[in-house]
Amino acid sequence: MDIRHPIPGxxxxxxxxxGDIWKSQVAELQKVFGSAIEEVxxxxxxxxxxxxxxxQKAKILEVLQFVKASEGFSYGFLADITATDETADPRFExxxxxxxQTQLCRFRLKVRVPEGEDxxxxxxxxxxxxxxxxxxxxxxxxxxxxxxxLRRILMDERWVGHPLRKDYPLKGYQIxxxxxxxxxxxxx
Amino acid sequence: MGxxxxxxxVTTRLDDLINWGRKxxxxxxxxxxxxxxxxxxxxxxxxxxMSRFGAEVIRFSPRQSDLLxxxxxxxxxxxxxxxxxxDQMSDPKYVMSFGACASSGGIFNVYSVLQGIDTMIPVDVxxxxxxxxxxxxxxxxxxxxxxxxxxxxxxxKRLAQLKQV
Amino acid sequence: xxxxxxxxxxxxxxxxxxxxxxxPDDLWGxxxxxxxxxxxxxxxxxxxxMVAKLNGETIEKSYCEFGFTHRAKEKLGENRTxxxxxxxxxxxxxxxxxxxxxxxxxxxxxxxGIEVPERCVWIRMICCELxxxxxxxxxxxINAVDLGAFSFFLYGFHQREEAYTLVEKLCGARxxxxxxxxxxxxxxxxDGFERELKAWVEKTRQVIDEMDDLLTNxxxxxxxxxxxxxxxxxDCLQYSFSGPNARAAGIDLDLRRDQPCLFYKDVEFDxxxxxxxxxxxxxxxxxxxxxxxxxxxxQCADKMKKGPIWSEDKRVRIPEKTVVHNTMEGMxxxxxxxxxxxxxxxxxxxxxxxxxNGELGFYIVSKGAPRAHRMRIRGPSVWHFQAxxxxxxxxxxxxxxxxxxxxxxxxxxxxx
Numbered sequence: 035m036d037i038r039h040p041i042p043g044x045x046x047x048x049x050x051x052x053g054d055i056w057k058s059q060v061a062e063l064q065k066v067f068g069s070a071i072e073e074v075x076x077x078x079x080x081x082x083x084x085x086x087x088x089x090q091k092a093k094i095l096e097v098l099q100f101v102k103a104s105e106g107f108s109y110g111f112l113a114d115i116t117a118t119d120e121t122a123d124p125r126f127e128x129x130x131x132x133x134x135q136t137q138l139c140r141f142r143l144k145v146r147v148p149e150g151e152d153x154x155x156x157x158x159x160x161x162x163x164x165x166x167x168x169x170x171x172x173x174x175x176x177x178x179x180x181x182x183x184l185r186r187i188l189m190d191e192r193w194v195g196h197p198l199r200k201d202y203p204l205k206g207y208q209i210x211x212x213x214x215x216x217x218x219x220x221x222x
Numbered sequence: 223m224g225x226x227x228x229x230x231x232v233t234t235r236l237d238d239l240i241n242w243g244r245k246x247x248x249x250x251x252x253x254x255x256x257x258x259x260x261x262x263x264x265x266x267x268x269x270x271x272m273s274r275f276g277a278e279v280i281r282f283s284p285r286q287s288d289l290l291x292x293x294x295x296x297x298x299x300x301x302x303x304x305x306x307x308x309d310q311m312s313d314p315k316y317v318m319s320f321g322a323c324a325s326s327g328g329i330f331n332v333y334s335v336l337q338g339i340d341t342m343i344p345v346d347v348x349x350x351x352x353x354x355x356x357x358x359x360x361x362x363x364x365x366x367x368x369x370x371x372x373x374x375x376x377x378x379k380r381l382a383q384l385k386q387v
Numbered sequence: 388x389x390x391x392x393x394x395x396x397x398x399x400x401x402x403x404x405x406x407x408x409x410x411p412d413d414l415w416g417x418x419x420x421x422x423x424x425x426x427x428x429x430x431x432x433x434x435x436x437m438v439a440k441l442n443g444e445t446i447e448k449s450y451c452e453f454g455f456t457h458r459a460k461e462k463l464g465e466n467r468t469x470x471x472x473x474x475x476x477x478x479x480x481x482x483x484x485x486x487x488x489x490x491x492x493x494x495x496x497x498x499x500g501i502e503v504p505e506r507c508v509w510i511r512m513i514c515c516e517l518x519x520x521x522x523x524x525x526x527x528x529i530n531a532v533d534l535g536a537f538s539f540f541l542y543g544f545h546q547r548e549e550a551y552t553l554v555e556k557l558c559g560a561r562x563x564x565x566x567x568x569x570x571x572x573x574x575x576x577x578d579g580f581e582r583e584l585k586a587w588v589e590k591t592r593q594v595i596d597e598m599d600d601l602l603t604n605x606x607x608x609x610x611x612x613x614x615x616x617x618x619x620x621x622d623c624l625q626y627s628f629s630g631p632n633a634r635a636a637g638i639d640l641d642l643r644r645d646q647p648c649l650f651y652k653d654v655e656f657d658x659x660x661x662x663x664x665x666x667x668x669x670x671x672x673x674x675x676x677x678x679x680x681x682x683x684x685x686q687c688a689d690k691m692k693k694g695p696i697w698s699e700d701k702r703v704r705i706p707e708k709t710v711v712h713n714t715m716e717g718m719x720x721x722x723x724x725x726x727x728x729x730x731x732x733x734x735x736x737x738x739x740x741x742x743x744n745g746e747l748g749f750y751i752v753s754k755g756a757p758r759a760h761r762m763r764i765r766g767p768s769v770w771h772f773q774a775x776x777x778x779x780x781x782x783x784x785x786x787x788x789x790x791x792x793x794x795x796x797x798x799x800x801x802x803x
Contacts, residue, residue: 254433255434256456256478256798259433260481264551264561282428282429295456297454297455297456297458299457300426300434303426303427329474332462332463333459334457334458335458353562
């Protein structure tokens with residue numbers, strides 16, 4: 035038993051409810067963006083709850099704008115942005131969790147990011163993506179090009195290393211004797 | 223003059239009187255950061271009511287308070303802030319380490335968490351629990367009152383040493 | 388951003404002839420002051436920090452900082468077994484720890500394809516609604532304390548203590564409960580729990596009415612809250628608002644109704660929605676949600692029946708103590724279960740639940756090991772706190788306190 039045998043009462047009816055919608059959406063994406071859609075993983079075939087669409091890194095901004103605004107998608111709610119450290123090549127994956135408040139279904143976009151490369155920031159699409167991207171920068175060291183204020187958020191600004199990378203030790207303390215000062219530059 | 227060379231009867235009784243006053247008029251500074259802060263609120267609110275022990279005047283200014291209740295996690299980003307607040311308090315000052323996180327880091331032995339505030343500032347009373355129940359808080363407060371009455375808190379001991387010098 | 392805010396801002400501008408000669412962006416000019424609020428300020432719940440540039444008492448620009456209670460829960464999720472991690476979920480939104488427990492259990496059960504028996508689901512629903520009421524009571528109580536209404540807070544906190552008594556009867560703990568297990572619960576509800584729950588519901592109804600009378604029509608309260616901290620529908624969508632804060636701005640969405648899990652399909656409740664998105668509306672939404680949760684609780688108490696609380700799935704079933712103490716196999720099973728944990732099949736899932744604050748999500752990526760490959764926690768507070776700076780721009784600094792209290796930032800799920 036695994037996620038491919040979904041249970042009632044916990045998203046179990048999603049495949050019957052949204053299966054056709056998802057299929058048409060994925061087909062539409064492949065039609066519009068062609069080779070920018072690297073890979074598609076549908077539920078039941080792959081152990082996941084919603085479809086995963088891998089998008090070429092350079093095209094992610096366009097794809098997100100498309101799924102946010104166009105008819106038949108209307109994924110207007112950015113539920114989450116996060117990243118995973120795959121310890122493979124390419125090393126990171128940035129994950130966008132989307133939710134459609136009209137169709138009530140969810141969707142997941144992913145971008146593969148090799149170490150040291152930038153990802154286009156989506157702050158222009160959702161202002162709320164600002165802190166989530168900062169957190170990814172803080173925790174994984176993935177840089178976002180076009181981000182208005184990319185700096186550390188959870189850790190101290192003087193911190194060295196990115197804690198959620200797999201090679202960062204669980205107990206890697208760094209001690210500072212004074213707290214972060216007020217930065218008047220940020221109030222301009 | 224006592225056998226150990228300490229000062230005489232009148233002064234000793236005066237110290238007792240002062241300590242009696244101190245123990246019954248504790249002004250806490252609640253340094254509540256996380257879960258323990260909620261239980262601290264519970265022990266200050268209607269059902270447990272810390273004001274019965276003369277400790278209801280919550281002051282958020284370190285210069286007005288004499289008991290620092292460190293309730294909750296202190297991580298490495300917060301540690302310098304705590305140290306500053308402690309340094310700003312005037313003597314005699316007491317510190318209550320409220321809950322497992324403040325006392326030892328608790329279940330969070332990770333890169334970002336200070337492993338116990340006693341690595342940084344002297345602590346008088348540790349209250350165990352994650353978070354402690356208000357009964358435990360009241361027990362801790364009464365224990366602190368005993369210590370203050372006996373002049374055995376860290377701050378009072380240090381002051382006594384200074385006096386002898 | 389909104390019309391009202393523009394109108395407010397123009398009111399605060401000085402009349403012609405009194406305007407400053409110097410460059411308005413000159414930071415150290417005579418009229419601008421930089422104020423650092425927090426991280427230990429009483430108005431900054433938990434440990435948040437805000438730095439504001441003030442023109443008189445009006446906030447011109449501000450930025451927020453957090454991370455002062457960062458406890459690396461996501462990293463711990465990759466280093467602890469699935470069973471052990473349930474303890475850390477308590478400390479996310481500690482005002483409603485039971486909801487976090489339930490959501491975490493649901494998310495791992497989704498990955499493993501485990502179905503739990505009916506009684507377990509009802510008890511979980513009772514837990515969620517109890518926790519929601521407790522969270523809302525804290526939120527509106529503290530919001531009122533920040534604005535000077537102390538007795539309102541005491542009324543709410545007394546009722547919260549009574550709810551703690553019920554939670555203690557369930558699991559022995561008050562705040563950090565760790566009540567759910569993957570595939571079941573720590574223990575069954577004691578005899579007569581339904582009766583006590585219904586008595587508490589009736590009492591709380593009265594208390595909520597009393598609290599409503601005490602504050603809602605209070606002139607000072609209205610002056611401090613109506614039209615303050617406005618965040619309209621478009622802004623809410625831009626900043627991914629969810630839960631009561633989004634509903635206060637007119638977004639008619641409740642995951643309990645729209646993406647139902649547990650047995651929310653089988654109970655009747657309304658989803659209160661307001662339009663203005665100010666502090667007062669958020670307060671009213673929370674107050675009405677408490678009433679709706681009370682309705683759900685009494686329905687749950689009626690519909691709950693006796694039965695098993697554990698799933699029969701061998702992978703996650705914690706062995707009975709009698710078996711552990713009396714048989715060798717039982718002891719080995721117990722030892723293996725707690726020392727190495729159980730494998731979760733490969734896969735990934737994002738499980739969301741309507742927590743007291745908004746959408747709480749667990750995104751778990753499993754590679755088939757007893758520890759998660761990635762344990763992402765989506766706390767609603769992060770997205771709400773991010774909106775504070777634009778929300779209070781152009782408002783008075785005292786209104787910032789009201790706005791911050793009303794969106795209920797919990798440091799535990801903000802920093803994780």
